[in-house]
Amino acid sequence: MAEQKVSIVLPVRNEAKTIQKVLDGLLRQEYEDIEIIVIDGMSTDETRNIVQRYVGRFPEKVKLIENEKVYTPSGLNIGIRNSSGEYVMIASGHASYSKNYIKECVKAIESSECDIAGGVVEVLPRSESKKALAIAEILKHPFGIGGARYKLGAVEKTYVDTVAYGVYKREVFEKVGLFNENLIRNQDIEFNLRLKGSGYRIMLIPQARAYYFARDKYKELWKNNFSNGFWVTYSKKFAENPYRLRHLIPLFFVVYLITLFAFILFFDDFLKVIFSIPLILYFVLNILSSFGISLNHKDFSLFFYALIGFLTLHISYGIGSLFGIFKFLKDKK
Structure with a gap:
């Protein structure tokens, strides 16, 4: 054939x-x-x-x-x-x-x-x-x-x-x-x-x-994933079904961090501890994942680069998604 x-x-x-x-x-x-x-x-x-x-x-x-x-x-x-x-x-x-x-x-x-x-x-x-x-x-x-x-x-x-x-x-x-x-x-x-x-x-x-x-620099990683996150949510202006729920997880994480900051300022110690549990869990997963990468390559210095990299990846994407929502709401007015 x-x-x-x-x-x-x-x-x-x-x-x-x-x-x-x-x-x-x-x-x-x-x-x-x-x-x-x-x-x-x-x-x-x-x-x-x-x-x-x-x-x-x-x-x-x-x-x-x-x-x-x-x-x-x-x-x-x-x-x-x-x-x-x-x-x-x-x-x-x-x-x-x-x-x-x-x-x-x-x-x-x-x-x-x-x-x-x-x-x-x-x-x-x-x-x-x-x-x-x-x-x-x-x-x-x-x-x-x-x-x-x-x-x-x-x-x-x-x-x-x-x-x-x-x-x-x-x-x-x-x-x-x-x-x-x-x-x-x-x-x-x-x-x-x-x-x-x-x-x-x-x-x-x-x-x-x-x-x-x-990309091989944190600045480039941030810029690229901020843009990806922005267009995930802003695309709702142009398409009926532009993403799945999993694409919004970094957005939820960033919103949580902002809310956590408010808890630290205005609530008592018990609520601060309770509300900090997801952040503690995140860092545990980040540490374990970063350690796994360094272990795979038998180079402990990779641990710190990976730790920062995961944070950069997730937060840049989440902040981008938040800005995408703001832009979407602004354009609807």
């Missing part, structure tokens, strides 16, 4: 440091019938020039399209509209993929096991510093990311709520629609919830692996 074409939709902006590695990896896929559609969001670095060289070398494989709206969801939609494959893969400009990634995902779809398939994401440090290693570890730890199975890993194929770099049947977009371009971030969460609501099956394929290089 002849291969069905897979269109790889790759939205990018200022990815000069990684785009060459990404394109090389995609061109080395064991699955041969592919087209790579790079949608550039008005990059100000060398991204466009690098991609143009690949277009010149592989004109049948690589295309470059401009995304004047800049943001990812519009880039995704431009790519999907300009694709010609029976299947569409959503790729990233700062991740690489095992050679069998597309082959294994298409195999699962064509065997009627699922409608969307994606691989396990291995989170790797972006640099060799201990801080970078700790940040990468917390971004694949259950205490850090909750139930994101595609980062936690799997031994067998399993049905999930979402995958990071999915391969989709084209009919999915024809029936469910495209990405919501009002959502600057977290458009994938809202889209996957639409898929699940329409009865489509999403499968995690452990034989397929993607490799994501995590």
Whole structure:
């Protein structure tokens, strides 16, 4: 049976440091019938020039399209509209993929096991510093990311709520629609919830692996997760069902911390102790998780980097979600 074409939709902006590695990896896929559609969001670095060289070398494989709206969801939609494959893969400009990634995902779809398939994401440090290693570890730890199975890993194929770099049947977009371009971030969460609501099956394929290089500074971690948290709640303005309850847990934690501060100021000692129990439990879990990371790597100095990293991850996301609610309520007036 002849291969069905897979269109790889790759939205990018200022990815000069990684785009060459990404394109090389995609061109080395064991699955041969592919087209790579790079949608550039008005990059100000060398991204466009690098991609143009690949277009010149592989004109049948690589295309470059401009995304004047800049943001990812519009880039995704431009790519999907300009694709010609029976299947569409959503790729990233700062991740690489095992050679069998597309082959294994298409195999699962064509065997009627699922409608969307994606691989396990291995989170790797972006640099060799201990801080970078700790940040990468917390971004694949259950205490850090909750139930994101595609980062936690799997031994067998399993049905999930979402995958990071999915391969989709084209009919999915024809029936469910495209990405919501009002959502600057977290458009994938809202889209996957639409898929699940329409009865489509999403499968995690452990034989397929993607490799994501995590941010290596707390400032970058804070900025990224603040934005993610903001768009989780603010997206309610643009979509009926943009998140699940688990996405709001960091928000509940931040609200709890604010309320705890009020208890400390205005209530007696007994109530202060009672109300402090969740915070104590949080730090116990943080300490145990951070110690586990340091133990796995046999480097106790990672304990402190992980401890701070977990706090940064959770609080930045929760504060972002709180700001998203304020913005949503302000816009409704």
